[in-house]
Amino acid sequence: MSLPSNLNPDEASPPWLNKGDNSWQLTAATLVGLQSVPGLVILYGSIVKKKWAVNSAFMALYAFAAVLVCWVGWGYRMSFGDKFIHFLGMPNVSLDAQYLIEQAFLGYLPNATMIYFQFVFAAITLILVAGALLGRMNFLAWMLFVPLWLTFSYTITAYSIWCPEGWLSKKGIIDYSGGYVIHLSSGVAGFTAAYWVGPRTTKDKERFPPNNILLMLAGAGLLWMGWTGFNGGDPYTVSTDASLAVLNTHVCTATSLLTWLMLDIIFFGKPSVIGATQGMITGLVCITPAAGVVQGWAAILMGMMSGSIPWYTMMVLHKKIGLLKQVDDTMAVFHTHAVAGSLGGILTGLFAVPKLNRLFYLVDNWQHYIGFFYGLHTGHTEAGFKQLGIQLLGIVFVVLLNIFTTSVICLLIRLIIPLRLAEDELQTGDDAIHGEEAYALWGDGEKYESKLNSIYEEFPPPSKGGEVQMNQMA
Numbered sequence: 001m002s003l004p005s006n007l008n009p010d011e012a013s014p015p016w017l018n019k020g021d022n023s024w025q026l027t028a029a030t031l032v033g034l035q036s037v038p039g040l041v042i043l044y045g046s047i048v049k050k051k052w053a054v055n056s057a058f059m060a061l062y063a064f065a066a067v068l069v070c071w072v073g074w075g076y077r078m079s080f081g082d083k084f085i086h087f088l089g090m091p092n093v094s095l096d097a098q099y100l101i102e103q104a105f106l107g108y109l110p111n112a113t114m115i116y117f118q119f120v121f122a123a124i125t126l127i128l129v130a131g132a133l134l135g136r137m138n139f140l141a142w143m144l145f146v147p148l149w150l151t152f153s154y155t156i157t158a159y160s161i162w163c164p165e166g167w168l169s170k171k172g173i174i175d176y177s178g179g180y181v182i183h184l185s186s187g188v189a190g191f192t193a194a195y196w197v198g199p200r201t202t203k204d205k206e207r208f209p210p211n212n213i214l215l216m217l218a219g220a221g222l223l224w225m226g227w228t229g230f231n232g233g234d235p236y237t238v239s240t241d242a243s244l245a246v247l248n249t250h251v252c253t254a255t256s257l258l259t260w261l262m263l264d265i266i267f268f269g270k271p272s273v274i275g276a277t278q279g280m281i282t283g284l285v286c287i288t289p290a291a292g293v294v295q296g297w298a299a300i301l302m303g304m305m306s307g308s309i310p311w312y313t314m315m316v317l318h319k320k321i322g323l324l325k326q327v328d329d330t331m332a333v334f335h336t337h338a339v340a341g342s343l344g345g346i347l348t349g350l351f352a353v354p355k356l357n358r359l360f361y362l363v364d365n366w367q368h369y370i371g372f373f374y375g376l377h378t379g380h381t382e383a384g385f386k387q388l389g390i391q392l393l394g395i396v397f398v399v400l401l402n403i404f405t406t407s408v409i410c411l412l413i414r415l416i417i418p419l420r421l422a423e424d425e426l427q428t429g430d431d432a433i434h435g436e437e438a439y440a441l442w443g444d445g446e447k448y449e450s451k452l453n454s455i456y457e458e459f460p461p462p463s464k465g466g467e468v469q470m471n472q473m474a
Contacts, residue, residue, distance in 0.1 A: 018108035021237045025113050028233025032120040035226035037064050040127050043219030044134060045438065047274070047331070049204060050211040051429030052135045053438035059130045059142055066146045067123040075122060075150055076115050079158035080105060086167055087160045105164065107236030117233060122154055125182045131331030132190030135200045135208070136426055139433055141419045145193070145409060153189060153405040157181050157398055172368030172387065173394045174352055176245065176360065177234040179289025179344040180398050187338025188402040191329055196410035197419045199328035201426045208330075211438065213273055220277045224253060227284050231291035241359045245292030248299040249284065255303025256283025263311050278314070281336045282306040286344035290351065292360050293369075298351040305347065310339045342395050349391035354378070 009015040037060070045057030067075070074091040081089035094100070094115050104114035126146050133142070160166040161175050175181060199205060210216055232246040260279025264272045286306030287299060294302070314335040318324045324334070350372045357369030368387070375384020410419060425432040 014103075016103050016108055017110065018237070021108050022110070022113055024238045024242075025107070025109055025117055025233055025236060028229030029113070029117040029120050031226045031229025032117075032124065032233070033064075035223050035230065036120065036124045036127050037061060039219050039222035039226060040124070040131075041219070042215055043223065044131065044331075046212040046215035046219065047210045048134055049208050049429075050438060051431075052204075053211055054430040054436050055139065055433050056130075056134045058434065059134070059137075059139070060127045062139075062143065063126040063130060063146050064123045066143070067126055067150055068119055070147045070150050071119045071122055072115065075155055076118060078151070078155035079122075080114075080118065080163050083165050087156050089155070089159050089163065089165075104236075109236060114236075118158075121178060121182060121230075122150060122158070125154055125178075125186050126150060128182070128186035128333060128337060129190040129193065131186075132194040132329045132333045133197055134330040135204055136328075136420055137197050138418050138421050141197075141413050141417050144413050144416070148409045148413070149189065149406065152409065153402055154181075154185065156401060156405075157185050160397070161394065168390070168394055168397065171390050171393070173390050174293060174348050174357065174369060174387070175289045175345070175394070176291045176293055176348075177231045177288045179285065179341045179348070180394050183285045183288060183337040183341030184345070184395065184398045185402050187333050187336070187341055188399050189406045191327060191334040191338065192403050192406040193410055194329050195327045196407065196414070200330065201423075204426075205328060210274065216277065217273070220280060224250075224280055224284065227253070230284075231288060235292060235360055239359070241292040241356065244356070248291050248294060248296060249287050251296060252287035252299040252303040252306065253280055253283035255300050256280065256286065256307035259304050259307025260311050263308060263315075267315075278332070278336055279307045279311070282310045282340040285337055285340035286347070289341070289344045290348040293348065293353060293356045294351045294371075295353060298347075302344065302347050302351070306340050306343060309343055310335045313339050338399075345391050345395055346388075349388040352387065 007019075009017075013019065041057045041060045044060050045053045048056045072094045074093065076094045077092040078084070078089045081092055084090040094111070100112040100115070101110050103109070104111045107114070126149065129149065130142070158181050160168045161173055161181050163169060173180070200208070227249050228246050231249045232242045234245070235242045257276050257279040260282070261271055261276045264270065264275045283303050283306045286302050290298070290302065314332055318335070327334075329335075348371070352369060352371035352374070354370045354374055358364055361369055363369070368383075370378075370380055370383045370387055372384035372388045375381050375387070413419060420426075421433070430437050
């Protein structure tokens with residue numbers, strides 16, 4: 001049977017290339033790229049105090065550009081190339097045209113598409129790390145941190161978990177789209193780096209009003225809708241599993257946002273817009289390791305837990321645990337990414353459906369990829385326990401790796417240049433650092449008395465009885 005002329009293979013479209021898959025993969029990658037630029041650029045630039053708007057937005061934009069150069073220079077091959085050591089690929093460039101048009105290690109795609117797709121994931125990881133450091137990190141130190149952390153932390157995690165030759169990949173860990181590689185890594189690394197960089201000024205910690213909540217919502221919207229490509233692109237094919245991943249992503253996210261919102265109203269008496277945005281983020285993060293391998297009802301349950309457990313760690317535990325109070329995590333990435341990412345990894349180990357895992361991984365193996373509850377239900381209890389154990393092992397590995405590598409990188413940079421800005425720069429902000437300011441008009445909140453003081457907010461009690469006050473997202 002002859003094919004239509006547009007489907008006949010030729011030199012530009014070899015027999016292994018699937019044009020539909022390649023088109024979707026490029027589209028999905030661009031959606032993920034839009035989450036960072038302009039999504040998180042807008043979000044960071046608007047959720048911070050006015051004097052830090054330019055610096056915060058530019059930290060994200062710089063990271064996006066720097067990661068791409070490092071990625072094609074050596075990062076991609078270290079993450080997905082030929083084995084170098086047990087947990088890392090051989091460093092090599094990804095610029096040769098012949099290599100770029102050859103078939104990728106997975107899917108019916110050229111290497112160029114796969115490199116682009118994996119780049120946008122690496123870039124957003126560094127941008128998420130930046131969220132913990134806004135409002136005081138020396139920009140020159142950030143310029144060094146980005147390539148070093150990508151090289152010595154991200155590549156190790158990506159190779160270990162996502163590369164078919166990685167040790168955790170061979171054990172059968174389930175990380176559909178980056179709950180471990182991206183979110184747990186960035187949450188732990190951001191928190192660790194915040195410890196070494198030090199806090200914002202006392203004045204900024206006490207009063208850090210967002211300069212534009214409407215723009216913040218625009219950035220958050222790009223982040224949410226961009227997650228269609230984030231999770232929908234990871235099967236590397238236009239499949240039923242990709243469709244399931246997309247729907248589960250949005251169902252979990254909406255549930256998480258509503259759960260967080262209800263808790264805010266119940267305990268603080270106010271429906272916080274920024275709080276709802278954080279609930280949106282924790283839902284996106286939690287579903288990421290499980291997106292295409294769980295049932296729709298599991299996505300609902302995951303949304304309820306991602307909207308409540310990180311809420312509790314942020315609003316209650318944050319005030320009670322000394323280390324959490326000591327470290328100035330500007331955007332609360334520890335709670336929204338490390339806690340939510342770990343939660344998603346554990347729940348994946350409970351709810352993962354064997355059939356859906358076979359659709360995603362294209363294997364028929366009861367020894368791997370079976371959620372604990374399904375193991376109990378089908379009589380494969382040992383396999384279910386094993387899967388849950390592997391998920392927990394992955395959490396331990398990512399946490400320890402990022403504490404170690406991030407600490408070493410920060411200490412090395414500190415030998416060359418201060419991690420934290422000088423006091424006069426901290427007082428002035430954008431104009432002292434970049435010689436530029438975000439707005440020609442309006443002050444820095446001195447005259448406008450807003451109740452939106454910071455990421456960690458204390459609302460007054462909702463009644464005269466005065467329920468317990470908790471830290472609340474403004």
